[in-house]
Amino acid sequence: MSTNGPVSDEPTRLAAIVTPMFAGQSGASYRLSDGATAQLLAGADAQDDCAVFRLDGSQELVLGSDYVRGAKFGLYELGYLDDYDVGYYLAMANFSDVAAMGAQPIALLSVIRYPKAMPDEDFAQVLRGINDACDQVGAPNVGGDIGTAERLILSASAVGVVEAGRSLRRDGARPGDRLCITGPTGIAAAAQRYFGRLDTAGTRMDETDEQILLNAWKRPRARVAEGRLLSTGGVVTSCQDSSDGLKAGIETIASRSGVGFVVEEEALPVVDAVAQVAKLADIDLIPLLLGDSVDFQLVFTVPAEHVPALRESFDEAGLDFHDIGVATEAPDLLLRTGDGTTRELPGAAWRHAT
């Protein structure tokens, strides 16, 4: 089957092969016999969390697909996560893409392929995890594909609707906009650093902190309510989730919007358990916060003058966000430290690390 040509890494492959194949796709439209239309507003060429369609009527439809490693998660293989957890994770990872578009999730389509020898109860746990996550965001699992494979394979697609013109894209950040995030990052990565490596007698943290780390994997939360506030507010200029890590999220908004960012080190929200892991592992905290960590926060930009009103709407809803920096005309991604000096934003760039 195989040719013997070059083997590139993922970012190179995307740039060289994938991107050119999808150029200019957005804009396609369809008309039904009764005159109803469907238009592709943002296709693969938009490189966003989801594709966006304008259908007949006023709402926009958003659609995204995410495969999750699930059974190949290190923490699953080590026994820290169970079948319920990977099902739950699958659904939330997919809803996070919908949340990042500012949309209301209306359904999940799930693909569950399982080894023939998988006990019924384990299989049922996968499905219960998916369905419970669906209940959390109020969108049903409407089916998809269930069948066998040589190992557990999990993939899904999430569907959402959003008011016309209100989907949150990655390309609208303008110089001067504030850079914000809905919560702390680095927790999922810290969990990977800690469990199976540091959770032994000498370096063990207390149970509450362990639970905080583990819950990043067991009970991730798609920021649906936050996304809805960001989209209905109408002032946010760009948004994406932090599922590839905070730095990767910032990089993507920067490159899609044609801006740079200065991130304030002291403004980055830090969970104490993550700081503890950095100490125990003897690694720098900041790259842990910014690097490859699947925390499903929303990274977004908003003109400075709108931050107070947005803050108020979040307060009213019992939600929070952190103002962590500013968009700049210069395309660089910088970190400003406590003493006022700046340096290149640390942390692994998108997917080069995996």
Next chain:
Amino acid sequence: MSTNGPVSDEPTRLAAIVTPMFAGQSGASYRLSDGATAQLLAGADAQDDCAVFRLDGSQELVLGSDYVRGAKFGLYELGYLDDYDVGYYLAMANFSDVAAMGAQPIALLSVIRYPKAMPDEDFAQVLRGINDACDQVGAPNVGGDIGTAERLILSASAVGVVEAGRSLRRDGARPGDRLCITGPTGIAAAAQRYFGRLDTAGTRMDETDEQILLNAWKRPRARVAEGRLLSTGGVVTSCQDSSDGLKAGIETIASRSGVGFVVEEEALPVVDAVAQVAKLADIDLIPLLLGDSVDFQLVFTVPAEHVPALRESFDEAGLDFHDIGVATEAPDLLLRTGDGTTRELPGAAWRHAT
């Protein structure tokens, strides 16, 4: 991870675990801040080819997901199919679900996970196959998920729109309705019987026949035009694709609609190459036509009085279908042979064979 409980086969698992978990889901609805609504008309509980939503405005949205074995296809592993072919197949298999709902495909979301060592050119071929199939049905591949895994894993979701009230379900067949199919079946199964087993000196067929068999896998065709004619005509009472085999398709319509069927053996369309394979392999032809064969035809029912007008609309479009039997009040699935006797419909039941 694993509990040590029972391990059921797939139909048992679906009946015992999956179906109860999804009961009563259809009917859920969502309202946006501008008053736009999204209602789930057919969820997982409807057990149809796709889920169906009514959005604000007049059209219905259909959504389905299919994982394909792809790299685990026997004919791929034997070298009869290449990376382009499995990509093409992935897209068409998904569009077939949309076609079976009578909808116009508007997009594909694709999940492509590939081994790190896969050469760029092979990866590009997968993507080209997907995109060319998308071009064939006029619906773009709007992205999804691209990343690495320990082997090539292919999954996708297809999206379509259909005029309100016109989606083709599985549950509307009535006694007396004619049972029809858009074309011959058993070709995909015959290809599996032939290649790598019978394509040697003594039993080799001519190249044209070999191509007909192989094309069932290399260039499957989702019956989009046929599905659109069936839905816009407004007379079809049930429809699904034959991707689980013809008998499985008939079984599903029967059980969902609460009817039985008598299939006329002599009315079943037969491709000569398939008949040749049955002879070469010394197996009965009829079970080959009815059994587990992924041919992506549409199986549908239509009141007898509407068959002539439907035939005319198909003729005008240069398309074809075959009237192969009748729906009955009695729930049995029967085959009537040339001499007028009936027996139980042969062929493997749904998925018990895999």
